[in-house]
Amino acid sequence: MSLLKVEGLVKRFAGHVALDGLDLEVAPGEFLALLGGSGSGKSTLLRLVAGxxxxxxxxxxxDGADLTGVPPHKRPLNMMFQSYALFPHLSVFDNVxxxxxxxxxxxxxxxxxxxxxxxxxxxxxFEARRPDKLSGGQKQRVALARSLVKRPRLLLLDEPLTALDANLREKTGFELRALQRATGAAFVMVTHDQDEAMALADRVALLDKGRLVQVGAPREVYDRPATRFVAEFLGAANLLEGRPLPDGRxxxxxxxxxxxAETPLAGHAAIxxxxxxxxxxxALSGDNVALGLVEDVAFRGxxxxxxxxxxxxxxxxxxxxxEDGAPPERGASVTLAWDPDDVVPVAP
Structure with missing residues (x-):
């Protein structure tokens, strides 16, 4: 049985459709990341669930109970805001x-x-300290403690790591994952950071224009994107269009x-x-092989x-x-090749 179930959710703001008939389920103890660009509806979904x-x-x-009409403070869940929303005049103990x-x-x-x-x-x-005496990472952990102290079965997190620098964000992200496992609570986290979502979540739900376009395990949605949007949003995918041939090429x-590809192509593919x-x-010839000229090279570590x-x-x-040796230089003629399994059919 699902812990959280969203059915046909619609939300409009002044004629703009923020959520368009969205369906989603979250299992007990699951870590789900809501991923999408600005205006995709991910934060709106979180606010609707929170009330x-x-x-x-x-x-x-x-848990099977309809939350329609239930005010936020009476919903058996907690939400951690991006700003942490700590009371500056209260100690760490009193905040929690x-x-x-x-x-x-x-x-x-x-x-x-x-x-x-x-x-x-x-x-x-740290019980007696005030928020102004804490680092960014410590404030984030106080906000987490306050969210978890009531022992909710569901915790909603609105971009909880955004305010931290890159190194601290990675470290705190793994701490967040360990915390979720230790408490057994279900976490639903909104993020626009694809690396963060892929590293922390059991499943990733991708939203675009108020619709859920794909949900699945991180490797599944990365290796087998369902649409052009998912392929482009997650990593460096090359999107190609063409004319389907009778033999599936x-x-x-x-x-x-x-x-x-391993399955017939209908006109759109990602690699x-x-x-x-x-x-x-x-050096090579046949299907999934093409000649090209190197226009630019960027070292990335x-x-x-x-x-x-x-x-x-x-x-x-x-x-x-x-590990494959020095890259070809600008202006070099190269042959590119890939396996059929790496060609993924995608919807437009």
Missing amino acids: FEAADAGRILL AYGLRREGVAREEIGRRVGEALALVHLTG MECPALGGTLR RAERIRVAPGG DDSLLLVRMAGGAVLRVAHAE
Whole structure:
């Protein structure tokens, strides 16, 4: 049984459709990332589940109970905001204890549960500090402790790592994942960072223009994007169009060759940059092979990104791994090749 179930959710703002009949389920103890660009509807969905906005149509069920009309403070879930929303005049202890006090929890129980929550986020000993005496990462952990101290089965997180620098964001992200596993709560996290979503989530749900376009395990949606949008949004994918042939291949004029996949191609295909092999010009021939000219090379640490203009005019992005030797230089003629399994049919 699903912990959270969203059915046919619709939300409009002044004629703009923010969510368009969205369906989604979250399992108990699951970490789900909502991923999409600005205006995709991911934050709106979170606010509807939390009760800060009312849906124009559809239902939100938590443990089978319909949350329609239930105010935010009476919903058995918590939400952690991007700004953390800590009370500046309260200590760390009092910030974390705030929700428990509002519910009339006994003083001894509050002390025990706040202590447990702070230990969980490695902030034991910080009880008396005020927010202005904390680092960004420490504030984030106080906000997490406050969200978890009421022991919700569902925690909503609105871009919780955005305010942190890159190194701290990665470290805190893994701490967040460990925390989710330790508590057993389901986490639904909004993010626009694809690397963050892929690294932390059990499943990734991609939204575009208020619709759910694909949901699945990170590797599944990366390796087998369902649409052009997903292929472009997740990593460096090369998108190609062409004319389907009777034998399932696709003639691609912009490539200057033909594509062959494990399944028949209908006119649109994607190939990941790291799945393309590079050989000296003219070294290979056949399907899934094409000649090109290296227009630019950008060193990226573990690999180099090549921009290769093909005979038909298309420019392909190619990730050349350092372990494969020095990348070809600008102006070099190369042959690009890939396996049929790396050619993914996508919807327009």
